[in-house]
Amino acid sequence: MRRYLHGLTVWMMVGLFVLPVVWMVATAFKSPGEILNAGARLWPEQLSLSAFERLLAGEFPLLIGNTLMIALMATGLSLLVSFFSAYALVRYRFPAKLDRAFLLAVLVIKMMPPIVVATPLYSLINQLGLLNTKLGLVLCYQVYTLPFCIWMLLGFIRDIPLEIEEAAAMDGAHLFKRLGFVVFPLCAPGLVATAIFSIILGWNEFLFSLLFIHTPDKFTIPLYLANFMTEDGTAWGELMAAGLVSSLPMLALAGYMQRFLLRGFSLGLK
Amino acid sequence: MFQRTLLVSALFASSLSLNAAELVIAGRDSSYGDALQFVVDEYQKQQPDTNITLVKRPSNGLYESVVLSMREQTGNYDVILMDDTWAPEFLSNNWLSPLSKQVEDEDFISASFDIGRYPDAGSAAYAMPMVGNVAMFAWNRALFEQNQLSEPKSWSDVLKSAEVISQSADTNGLVFRGVKGNPIVTGFLPILWGFGADVVDSEGQASLDTPEAKQALEAFLAMKQYAPRGVDVYNADEVRDSLQKGSAAMAIEVWPAWVPNLDNPEVSAVVGDMEIMAPPAEVGQPSPMLGIWQLAVPADSNNKAEAEAFLAFATSAEIQKALALDFGMPPTRSSVYHDEDVVTKYRWYPQQAAALSTGKARPRIHNWAEVESILGDFLQLAMMGQMSAEQALKQAQRRIERVIKV
Numbered sequence: 001m002r003r004y005l006h007g008l009t010v011w012m013m014v015g016l017f018v019l020p021v022v023w024m025v026a027t028a029f030k031s032p033g034e035i036l037n038a039g040a041r042l043w044p045e046q047l048s049l050s051a052f053e054r055l056l057a058g059e060f061p062l063l064i065g066n067t068l069m070i071a072l073m074a075t076g077l078s079l080l081v082s083f084f085s086a087y088a089l090v091r092y093r094f095p096a097k098l099d100r101a102f103l104l105a106v107l108v109i110k111m112m113p114p115i116v117v118a119t120p121l122y123s124l125i126n127q128l129g130l131l132n133t134k135l136g137l138v139l140c141y142q143v144y145t146l147p148f149c150i151w152m153l154l155g156f157i158r159d160i161p162l163e164i165e166e167a168a169a170m171d172g173a174h175l176f177k178r179l180g181f182v183v184f185p186l187c188a189p190g191l192v193a194t195a196i197f198s199i200i201l202g203w204n205e206f207l208f209s210l211l212f213i214h215t216p217d218k219f220t221i222p223l224y225l226a227n228f229m230t231e232d233g234t235a236w237g238e239l240m241a242a243g244l245v246s247s248l249p250m251l252a253l254a255g256y257m258q259r260f261l262l263r264g265f266s267l268g269l270k
Numbered sequence: 271m272f273q274r275t276l277l278v279s280a281l282f283a284s285s286l287s288l289n290a291a292e293l294v295i296a297g298r299d300s301s302y303g304d305a306l307q308f309v310v311d312e313y314q315k316q317q318p319d320t321n322i323t324l325v326k327r328p329s330n331g332l333y334e335s336v337v338l339s340m341r342e343q344t345g346n347y348d349v350i351l352m353d354d355t356w357a358p359e360f361l362s363n364n365w366l367s368p369l370s371k372q373v374e375d376e377d378f379i380s381a382s383f384d385i386g387r388y389p390d391a392g393s394a395a396y397a398m399p400m401v402g403n404v405a406m407f408a409w410n411r412a413l414f415e416q417n418q419l420s421e422p423k424s425w426s427d428v429l430k431s432a433e434v435i436s437q438s439a440d441t442n443g444l445v446f447r448g449v450k451g452n453p454i455v456t457g458f459l460p461i462l463w464g465f466g467a468d469v470v471d472s473e474g475q476a477s478l479d480t481p482e483a484k485q486a487l488e489a490f491l492a493m494k495q496y497a498p499r500g501v502d503v504y505n506a507d508e509v510r511d512s513l514q515k516g517s518a519a520m521a522i523e524v525w526p527a528w529v530p531n532l533d534n535p536e537v538s539a540v541v542g543d544m545e546i547m548a549p550p551a552e553v554g555q556p557s558p559m560l561g562i563w564q565l566a567v568p569a570d571s572n573n574k575a576e577a578e579a580f581l582a583f584a585t586s587a588e589i590q591k592a593l594a595l596d597f598g599m600p601p602t603r604s605s606v607y608h609d610e611d612v613v614t615k616y617r618w619y620p621q622q623a624a625a626l627s628t629g630k631a632r633p634r635i636h637n638w639a640e641v642e643s644i645l646g647d648f649l650q651l652a653m654m655g656q657m658s659a660e661q662a663l664k665q666a667q668r669r670i671e672r673v674i675k676v
Contacts, residue, residue, distance in 0.1 A: 115334075122338045131344060210331045211338055214294065214346050215323055226328050230300030231527075233507050 028240040035236045051237035067220040070134050071202030074141035075195050082149035090157045110147035114207045132214050140208045145198045156190025192257050221246045291576040292321040295349040296336050299326045305597040309584045340365040343570040348577040354385050354562040355638045361388040366396040367567040367574055373582050381629050382562050382602040397564035398585045399602035404626045405559040408521040412543040425464055425489050425552045432496035435519045443496030445518035449505045450650035455642050457523040460549040462486045463557035470633045476670040478663045487659040514538045526600035546618035548625040558625040644669045
């Protein structure tokens with residue numbers, strides 16, 4: 001009985017998480033008329049590709065490219081900076097507990113509502129002449145991604161035994177060699193996991209792209225999706241089709257990178 | 271009409287003398303975005319040398335985006351679409367550029383045009399009215415006649431009619447937007463004004479803790495029993511659907527963009543049954559709420575002359591007529607409201623023009639957005655039964671007083 005209840009609970013939880021995704025997929029394939037009149041019916045009576053046709057006829061493919069490029073660049077920059085930062089924070093002793101103060105400050109920035117930092121960031125980016133540019137947005141996204149990456153990598157680097165590095169040092173490896181040939185491979189699974197989450201953060205970011213981008217050809221996907229939910233109503237078909245299509249690159253990327261993640265764990269490197 | 275054509279032509283001619291310009295317009299999404307896109311396309315047919323970029327934003331995003339841009343003087347935008355409640359903040363910060371006398375025209379319904387003047391109704395205009403939104407009241411004449419009821423003249427009549435209809439038919443007496451924030455406040459304001467109360471008085475001080483305001487809120491709360499279940503989370507979609515399906519006999523607040531399909535047999539079950547009029551009043555005259563969307567030129571724009579020419583074009587009678595017929599955008603010019611083609615399509619336009627003429631703007635205070643948010647929170651708490659009308663108003667009063675003092 002207990003086993004049966006356990007199974008039922010598990011399936012109910014799975015259903016809870018999967019149902020919105022199923023609803024998104026089903027709605028994306030309904031015709032506009034059926035969306036309005038479907039009532040509680042989940043699956044479309046007749047598969048319709050009209051929402052996808054309308055979507056792909058517009059600037060959607062371009063926006064996918066924009067979003068992917070910005071999310072990857074923001075993640076690349078964050079990983080680079082956070083890798084060195086996390087290493088320094090783990091391996092070096094700072095006077096007056098400055099390392100802890102720094103980590104706390106980073107955490108506070110991450111916890112702040114983004115709108116609080118939006119105004120000073122806007123001013124800064126404007127003075128740098130980077131408003132309405134992808135590079136400007138990549139720099140702004142560091143507010144989200146950098147603290148996250150530092151905190152994630154901190155744990156992974158902390159788990160690398162110091163003795164391995166000391167052995168490399170005794171063999172004559174200087175700091176950058178140790179970082180490149182010892183620390184980096186050992187925390188590769190951590191870097192991959194961090195990269196996946198960081199890309200997702202960048203992919204879903206809305207506020208900064210809303211405020212810092214003002215020409216439609218540089219828009220990102222979340223900005224585009226927001227236009228389907230208006231005061232006059234919600235274009236459910238297009239919204240769900242856009243949601244479905246825009247989640248595919250992330251799913252593919254996560255799936256591809258997961259192989260490396262699993263390989264890293266299975267090799268027992270960590 | 272000839273004079274207006276001349277005026278628009280003169281503004282074009284003056285802009286022609288300039289080099290090819292590039293205009294960036296900050297606009298809204300939804301039907302406003304479609305309408306602005308139409309205006310841009312028409313303008314570019316006449317001004318092929320002008321490159322125009324139209325940026326469509328959700329309403330809140332538009333506000334944040336233009337405020338940041340104007341505060342930092344980036345010159346990003348040459349034309350902005352703005353809600354009339356944003357004007358006090360924009361104008362007191364000198365973020366908008368004054369418009370020339372040339373753009374003024376007696377054809378504009380004065381309540382809609384004067385809202386763009388600063389600091390008072392006799393001063394220079396800083397914005398031109400593009401969308402003549404005014405909150406109206408909708409009632410189903412067929413249902414009223416079935417129940418031997420007559421047109422509601424006061425909010426008390428509305429309550430009595432709702433009670434009768436709810437008892438006798440399988441229909442809700444009324445419907446409104448109960449979502450907290452702007453929707454619930456917008457629904458409540460005509461009732462508040464209709465009882466002779468206001469959010470702030472003529473001195474700009476909070477004035478919600480009054481017997482009139484309490485009566486108004488009690489009337490509003492009493493309406494919930496005749497509204498559909500779950501009305502607390504109703505927004506524009508649900509109100510419009512309830513009216514079109516005939517499942518609600520009255521809507522205490524409808525906006526022009528919601529009603530064009532009421533007479534469309536493809537989507538409406540109440541073709542010819544609905545009447546649209548100014549909201550009732552309990553004391554004095556009705557006070558329909560204005561929600562004018564204006565076009566303005568930021569002070570940091572680098573293309574002011576071209577931008578002003580665009581404003582004149584976008585608000586011309588010809589364009590307003592096309593926007594009304596094709597996009598359901600309510601005009602701001604008297605001639606368009608009485609145009610034969612337009613009235614044939616929208617039979618309630620004469621009443622809407624009258625409502626616009628006597629319309630009342632939301633309080634012209636610097637931080638209306640915050641005040642609206644506070645009031646919206648307490649209105650919903652009262653609507654959910656978590657506090658009485660008196661408690662909600664007293665607490666809202668205290669919070670609003672603090673915000674106004676800042």
